[in-house]
Amino acid sequence: MYFSLVIPLLFLFFSQACTGIDNIAEAITLLELNNWDLVAAINGVIPQENGILQSQSEAADAAAGGSVPPPSSSSSSSSPASSSTSAFCPVNPSSRHIVERQPRMLNFRVEYRQRTIELVLEEGSTVGEIKKLLEADLGIPVSKMQLKGWKSGDVSDSTVMRSLHLPKNNSLYVLTPDIAPTASTSKNRYGETHPMFFIGSLEAASQEAFYGKARDRKLLAIYLHNDDSVLSNVFCSQMMCADSIVSYLSQNFITWAWDVTKEANKARLLTMCTRHFGSVVTQTIRTYKTDQFPLLLIVMGKRTSNEVLNVIQGNTTVDELMMRLMGAMEIFTAQQQEDIKDEDEREARETVKREQDEAYRVSLEADRKKREVQEREEAEQVRVERMRKEQEDEKEAIRLSLEQALPPEPDEDSVEQISKLRIRTPSGEFLERRFLGSCKLQVLFDFVASKGYPFEEFKLLTTFPRKNITQLDSGSTLLEAKLFPQETLFLEGKE
The missing domain is CATH 3.40.30.10 (Glutaredoxin)
Known part of the structure; x- marks a missing residue:
């Protein structure tokens, strides 16, 4: 019973001082809602802009889910109201002046081979943090990197730079196991030369x-x-x-x-x-x-x-x-002079060999082209000969066909009208044959073609008056062409 009254009274006292709550029933309700956690209940009614008033240790307990034990009667009774108010009620921000100290920044110029990297870090950073930044830029693992140029000698990755008492501007250089020590080349230690x-x-x-x-x-x-x-x-x-x-x-x-x-x-x-x-x-x-x-x-x-x-x-x-x-x-x-002499002699030999190889290659190339030309010519000759043979065979076939299609030569004592024609060839030979006067000129043309003088290549002419028989209608008869009873004609090639 005593405990159930003390907690509401304490809550009422503190909350009244900070927020103005003076109803005990309302105080009990708020405590029940916060599972009788006095600090949580007070924080629940204090305006948010004033912040949480519990101490750091109590805040950790609250975050862990623990409850703050109720204060004993002796402590509550012995503490004056003014001290309780100052412990739990927020202080007016305007009544205090807080000066925040800005961290000191350090500039680093780090050299690695032909590269220079500029870094700016807080004085509270460690040497290892510089290496991590350099790892991102240089691609060198931190474990393989050594930072040199510290005034106090070698330092570890965990060294805080504040402890080194460094000036604002610093120059360092990076060493890796695979390169020369920058101590021997760095201009920071030995100058530009x-x-x-x-x-x-x-x-x-x-x-x-x-x-x-x-x-x-x-x-x-x-x-x-x-x-x-x-x-x-x-x-x-x-x-x-x-x-x-x-x-x-x-x-x-x-x-x-x-x-x-x-x-x-x-x-x-x-x-x-x-x-x-x-x-x-x-x-x-x-x-x-x-x-x-x-x-x-x-x-x-x-x-x-x-x-x-x-x-x-x-x-x-x-x-x-x-x-x-x-x-x-x-x-x-x-x-080196001996090597140059040997190299020159070797190059001279190789040059002669290359020239010989080139001459041999050119000769082979010329022979190959000559052989290709000869093969093409032979192939062309074969093709032309084949075509010529095919044309001759075709002409011979046509000639034989025309020869077989000619009507039989009439006898000299035939009762029908006979026309005796004598035809002089371009070679000087004469073709002689008897034709019926009623025969068409086409029969005469076929006869001449059957002897090897096709109509498409030769023309048939009369001696006097000179007349081109091949230009006449092939359906006309010999009588109509006035090639009766006999006539001498001659063959002439068409132009």
């Missing part, structure tokens, strides 16, 4: 240096960098970045670099060297200690195998470095 390193694998660099034309071949300079060596910065800044060295390397060498600071990278290098240069070179590199780095290996390509001419350690001077590079170039130049 530095060697141009070959971008790609050791095998690709070897192909570029050794396997072109003899006149275009170069020496391969392999630069091995170790950040843990005290000689690295001196060698890079004073030797590798000297104008004379940079110019000489650019003109005569393919320069490739590798970072052996990490043992994993060094192991990969030894594997590549074993494959390309043999175990002797690999063992030589393995024997060098950290403080002897950096190393510059001068490699020359030969017919059978690649040869390491010189291994230059980091404890050298510019003059000594230049002398050793020039000494390697003298050996290389002598070998």
Whole structure:
């Protein structure tokens, strides 16, 4: 009974102070609707613009579905009304002034090979967040990426940049296991003058240096960098970045670099060297200690195998470095001259062979075309001969048909009117035959055609007066054509 009265009274007290509710029946109803949860009921009647008034720990309990235990009588009775009001009632926003601190932004200029990427991040970001942004732009996995250029040395991915006390503008560079250390090439550390390193694998660099034309071949300079060596910065800044060295390397060498600071990278290098240069070179590199780095290996390509001419350690001077590079170039130049001579002789032989092959090919092509022309001519002759034979056979068939269709030659003593015709052929021979005077001219034409002089090709003429019989009506008789009792005609070819 005491509990059922205390809760409504508390609710009524707080809600009246904040919202003006003074009816206990209404307070009990609201509590029942909220399962007798005092805080939930108060939050239900406080205007939304004032926000939820419960503390963070109570809000977590409410979100988890728990109920706030009712306050004890001692706590409720001992707390003055003013303190309760300040704990649960919202404070007028105009009565307080909140100053929000803007996060400090940092600018980063990150270099990778020939690319430069600009980034802006909050000071509270981590190094790993920079790498994730670079991964999206460069396509390099975060696990394979090393960010260099921090003033405090190497940092981990979880390092918060605020702890590094960085200036607003920062310059970094990216290292990957497969490329030269940017420490040796970055203008941030060594200025604008530095060697141009070959971008790609050791095998690709070897192909570029050794396997072109003899006149275009170069020496391969392999630069091995170790950040843990005290000689690295001196060698890079004073030797590798000297104008004379940079110019000489650019003109005569393919320069490739590798970072052996990490043992994993060094192991990969030894594997590549074993494959390309043999175990002797690999063992030589393995024997060098950290403080002897950096190393510059001068490699020359030969017919059978690649040869390491010189291994230059980091404890050298510019003059000594230049002398050793020039000494390697003298050996290389002598070998290159021999290779050029051999290559020229080989190309001359190949040129003669190509010319001979070309002449042979042209001869074969000419023979082939000649043979094709001859075959076409022979085929045409066969075709023409076949057509001629077919035409002759056709003419002979027509001639025989006409000859068989001719009426019989009448006898000389026939009582009917007889016309005796004598026909001179173009060859000078004469055709003689007797015809009935009543015979049609067509019979005469068929007789001439049966002797090999078809009507379509020849015309039949009288001697005097000259008259073309073939132009007369073939249905006329010999008597009507006045070819009676005898007549001499001659054949003439049509034009």
